Amino acid sequence: xxxxxxxxxxxxxxxxxxxxxxxxxxxxxxxxxxxxxxxxxxxxxxxxxxxxxxxxxxxxxxxxxxxxxxxxxxxxxxxxxxxxxxxxxxxxxxxxxxxxxxxxxxxxxxxxxxxxxxxxxxxxxxxxxxxxxxxxxxxxxxxxxxxxxxxxxxxxxxxxxxxxxxxxxxxxxxxxxxxxxxxxxxxxxxxxxxxxxxxxxxxxxxxxxxxxxxxxxxxxxxxxxxxxxxxxxxxxxxxxxxxxxxxxxxxxxx
Numbered sequence: 165x166x167x168x169x170x171x172x173x174x175x176x177x178x179x180x181x182x183x184x185x186x187x188x189x190x191x192x193x194x195x196x197x198x199x200x201x202x203x204x205x206x207x208x209x210x211x212x213x214x215x216x217x218x219x220x221x222x223x224x225x226x227x228x229x230x231x232x233x234x235x236x237x238x239x240x241x242x243x244x245x246x247x248x249x250x251x252x253x254x255x256x257x258x259x260x261x262x263x264x265x266x267x268x269x270x271x272x273x274x275x276x277x278x279x280x281x282x283x284x285x286x287x288x289x290x291x292x293x294x295x296x297x298x299x300x301x302x303x304x305x306x307x308x309x310x311x312x313x314x315x316x317x318x319x320x321x322x323x324x325x326x327x328x329x330x331x332x333x334x335x336x337x338x339x340x341x342x343x344x345x346x347x348x349x350x351x352x353x354x355x356x357x358x359x360x361x362x363x364x365x366x367x368x369x370x371x372x373x374x375x376x377x378x379x380x381x382x383x384x385x386x387x388x389x390x391x392x393x394x395x396x397x398x399x400x401x402x403x404x405x406x407x408x409x410x411x412x413x414x415x416x417x418x
Contacts, residue, residue, distance in 0.1 A: 215239035230259040267311040267321035274302040
């Protein structure tokens with residue numbers, strides 16, 4: 165056997181050993197992943213999910229890297245940590261899931277975005293606008309890859325299509341709520357303006373009444389002073405026309 169043949173056989177043995185090692189590691193990894201995912205599914209079913217194990221698989225889960233991210237997102241969603249769930253779903257989509265597995269991720273991502281909206285405290289136009297914007301972003305998640313149709317019922321994923329229609333209804337209701345608030349605001353403004361006008365009219369009426377009362381009081385005062393002056397003049401006239409003995413002077417015969 166020549167040197168060339170010996171080298172070739174050595175390389176074959178090395179490749180075979182390396183292949184066996186890779187297969188062994190892959191088998192170990194797949195077994196570990198199956199165990200982790202089985203445990204994770206059980207935790208989800210029991211209502212006590214922990215994303216820690218799935219987070220660990222994101223480091224080594226090279227065959228389907230979106231799977232542990234999706235599972236971790238589900239765990240955070242179940243724990244009502246919607247910010248973390250949204251992050252994991254978005255990262256899962258970055259790995260471009262295939263074979264119809266993208267739509268379930270998009271549905272859960274849209275649901276997490278909707279759950280972040282505090283529908284019980286939409287008490288201002290600003291909050292309503294923010295909620296509508298969030299709903300439209302969730303809608304786009306469902307429609308941008310055709311899981312749901314942008315318009316009409318032709319999306320290729322029934323759950324995504326149904327959720328898009330429900331989101332459309334929510335947007336419609338919030339826009340109506342906003343219009344009602346604007347209408348109520350206009351009515352309140354009109355009422356305030358009317359109240360101001362009524363108050364101004366009342367002030368003017370009050371001012372007119374006060375001026376009329378002042379005028380009458382002044383007239384009464386002037387009349388009283390005139391009567392007093394007339395009385396004093398008459399008294400002086402009478403006193404000036406009498407003698408010391410009390411008899412009036414004049415043509416009276418004695």
